[in-house]
Amino acid sequence: xxxxxVLMAGFxxxxxxxSGKLLAYAxxxxxxxxxxxxxxxxxxxxxxxxxxxxxxxxQVGSPYISRPSALLVMNQPSLEKFGPRVxxxxxxxxxxxxxxxxxxxxxxTVVYVAAAEIAQEAxxxxxxxxxxxxxxxxxxxxxxxxxxxxxxxxxxxxxAKFIPANVSAFKLGFEAGVKAKEGAKA
Amino acid sequence: xxxxxxxxxxxxxxxxxxxxxxxxxxxxxxxxSEVPEYLAKRMPEVxxxxxxxxxxxxxxxxxxxxxxxxIKVLTTSSSPGISLMAExxxxxxxxxxxxxxxxxxxxxxxxxxILPAQGDYxxxxxxxxxxxxxxxxxxxxxxxxxxxxxxxxxxxxxKYLNPVMVIGDGMIGQMMExxxxxxxxxxxxxxxxxxxxxxxxxxxxxxxxSLYLDPIECNDINLKLKAKYDLIAKxxxxxxxxxxxxxxxxxxxxxxxxxxxxxxxxxDLAEQGIQVGLFRPITVNPFPYEACRKAMDKxxxxxVLEMNMGQMLEDIKLAGEGSKEIDFFGTxxxxxxxxxxxxxxxxxxxxxxxxxxxxxxxxxPAKKTKAAKKRKSR
Numbered sequence: 001x002x003x004x005x006v007l008m009a010g011f012x013x014x015x016x017x018x019s020g021k022l023l024a025y026a027x028x029x030x031x032x033x034x035x036x037x038x039x040x041x042x043x044x045x046x047x048x049x050x051x052x053x054x055x056x057x058x059q060v061g062s063p064y065i066s067r068p069s070a071l072l073v074m075n076q077p078s079l080e081k082f083g084p085r086v087x088x089x090x091x092x093x094x095x096x097x098x099x100x101x102x103x104x105x106x107x108x109t110v111v112y113v114a115a116a117e118i119a120q121e122a123x124x125x126x127x128x129x130x131x132x133x134x135x136x137x138x139x140x141x142x143x144x145x146x147x148x149x150x151x152x153x154x155x156x157x158x159x160a161k162f163i164p165a166n167v168s169a170f171k172l173g174f175e176a177g178v179k180a181k182e183g184a185k186a
Numbered sequence: 187x188x189x190x191x192x193x194x195x196x197x198x199x200x201x202x203x204x205x206x207x208x209x210x211x212x213x214x215x216x217x218x219s220e221v222p223e224y225l226a227k228r229m230p231e232v233x234x235x236x237x238x239x240x241x242x243x244x245x246x247x248x249x250x251x252x253x254x255x256x257i258k259v260l261t262t263s264s265s266p267g268i269s270l271m272a273e274x275x276x277x278x279x280x281x282x283x284x285x286x287x288x289x290x291x292x293x294x295x296x297x298x299x300i301l302p303a304q305g306d307y308x309x310x311x312x313x314x315x316x317x318x319x320x321x322x323x324x325x326x327x328x329x330x331x332x333x334x335x336x337x338x339x340x341x342x343x344x345k346y347l348n349p350v351m352v353i354g355d356g357m358i359g360q361m362m363e364x365x366x367x368x369x370x371x372x373x374x375x376x377x378x379x380x381x382x383x384x385x386x387x388x389x390x391x392x393x394x395x396s397l398y399l400d401p402i403e404c405n406d407i408n409l410k411l412k413a414k415y416d417l418i419a420k421x422x423x424x425x426x427x428x429x430x431x432x433x434x435x436x437x438x439x440x441x442x443x444x445x446x447x448x449x450x451x452x453x454d455l456a457e458q459g460i461q462v463g464l465f466r467p468i469t470v471n472p473f474p475y476e477a478c479r480k481a482m483d484k485x486x487x488x489x490v491l492e493m494n495m496g497q498m499l500e501d502i503k504l505a506g507e508g509s510k511e512i513d514f515f516g517t518x519x520x521x522x523x524x525x526x527x528x529x530x531x532x533x534x535x536x537x538x539x540x541x542x543x544x545x546x547x548x549x550x551p552a553k554k555t556k557a558a559k560k561r562k563s564r
Contacts, residue, residue: 025191028189034191037357037361040216040217040356041300041301060446063361063363064443064522064524066526
């Protein structure tokens with residue numbers, strides 16, 4: 001299949017569902033078919049939350065995926081749960097600010113990002129989810145970063161004061177992703 | 187028209203407005219609460235009415251009353267809430283009133299859980315409430331189809347003066363997909379015809395009633411309803427076949443979101459050189475028995491996959507009339523079969539087909555080992 005399935009996971013409140021939504025929006029703007037399927041169990045802030053975003057040139061088949069081609073994890077429980085499920089040759093992006101362990105997958109590309117520290121540099125540690133999204137977009141090149149930034153601005157339109165920090169967190173994450181990709185090539 | 191990315195529940199609410207429905211009565215319950223949430227905001231914007239009823243029982247009687255005065259009306263709920271509405275639905279069907287309901291199914295029985303399931307198939311299609319009545323039941327498998335079928339539901343409800351239910355599992359309600367709506371202002375108000383209670387000044391009184399103590403009269407009502415259901419069955423069956431244009435040994439039958447999961451498994455099998463067909467009813471009542479039988483006739487064996495313990499399976503058996511071996515696998519309680527697990531169930535059914543009767547010779551050994559290796563690694 002030519003499609004891409006991205007699983008984003010973390011604690012509830014860390015914003016991975018929002019990151020997924022922004023990715024889905026940006027892919028849709030590019031003319032791709034998308035689906036955004038959240039976990040909606042009886043979990044609240046502090047519990048685990050995840051979302052699967054499928055991106056495909058043709059209609060998305062199952063939005064529910066057993067083996068994603070990319071995994072973005074904000075916390076250790078999510079890495080332990082979903083790490084083994086990533087497709088061979090897939091991509092794992094790990095938030096080292098909260099995950100002190102390695103991915104233990106020789107058959108995948110693993111990108112380590114200190115998301116909270118980078119977000120802090122951008123203005124707020126709460127934008128760590130956008131650092132993660134930026135790193136993925138930078139690595140995978142699946143959507144246009146400028147479109148994604150437009151989507152961030154649109155999403156935060158009613159809370160305009162948060163736009164600069166979130167956009168800058170995304171940009172810093174994006175640069176980290178691009179750099180990691182270049183490093184892997186070299 | 188441009189596409190927007192929207193949650194199924196919100197898209198269902200917007201679809202009702204686009205279909206010209208400006209009245210909603212309902213009660214919140216997970217996983218469909220975004221429908222009332224969305225409409226609570228949206229209805230005042232379009233001059234409509236939103237009422238959060240005190241219970242589902244009340245909501246079902248509010249839609250009964252609204253439809254009775256010739257108003258296009260919607261309610262939505264999830265499994266236990268639909269059970270509470272069952273009494274009202276029987277009255278609505280008996281009085282031949284056009285209402286649209288959406289059931290975003292959660293897992294049962296009892297209070298169950300809030301995760302996706304398809305356990306209300308039989309309730310929706312065969313036994314919603316007491317007495318001899320039927321709903322028209324539509325089962326979408328994507329957010330876009332949910333929108334299209336809600337619009338269709340209002341058309342059918344008005345055309346046949348019958349309640350129409352759209353059933354989807356929690357995934358359809360909670361997921362976001364790009365969706366396109368019919369233009370605003372296209373939906374017309376309900377035609378009050380010769381039945382709606384619109385005030386009898388200057389014309390003969392109309393009565394909407396479902397109490398018939400005279401057995402002959404009550405029998406006649408049942409015969410009239412039966413004739414209507416037969417007509418609906420003749421005219422309104424809808425279905426989809428997938429990968430059925432190539433010869434296949436195995437036919438999968440599934441509905442709603444489960445069919446999407448099966449499609450991915452079918453695509454994966456096709457990549458390995460194994461063709462499997464899929465039959466998906468879109469109207470689950472009336473069930474497209476003839477089309478299902480046609481698809482079954484081309485197969486050696488049939489596998490039914492559902493997110494319940496075997497409910498649509500009964501309709502597949504009726505369609506097949508004992509002509510084919512039928513396997514079934516179901517999950518419930520909010521457990522969803524993944525595409526990989528579905529593929530394994532398909533392989534299991536394929537292995538049960540005697541080799542001599544297979545439609546196609548076996549594929550190259552190279553591919554076989556690849557598939558076998560894959561199986562081993564799981």
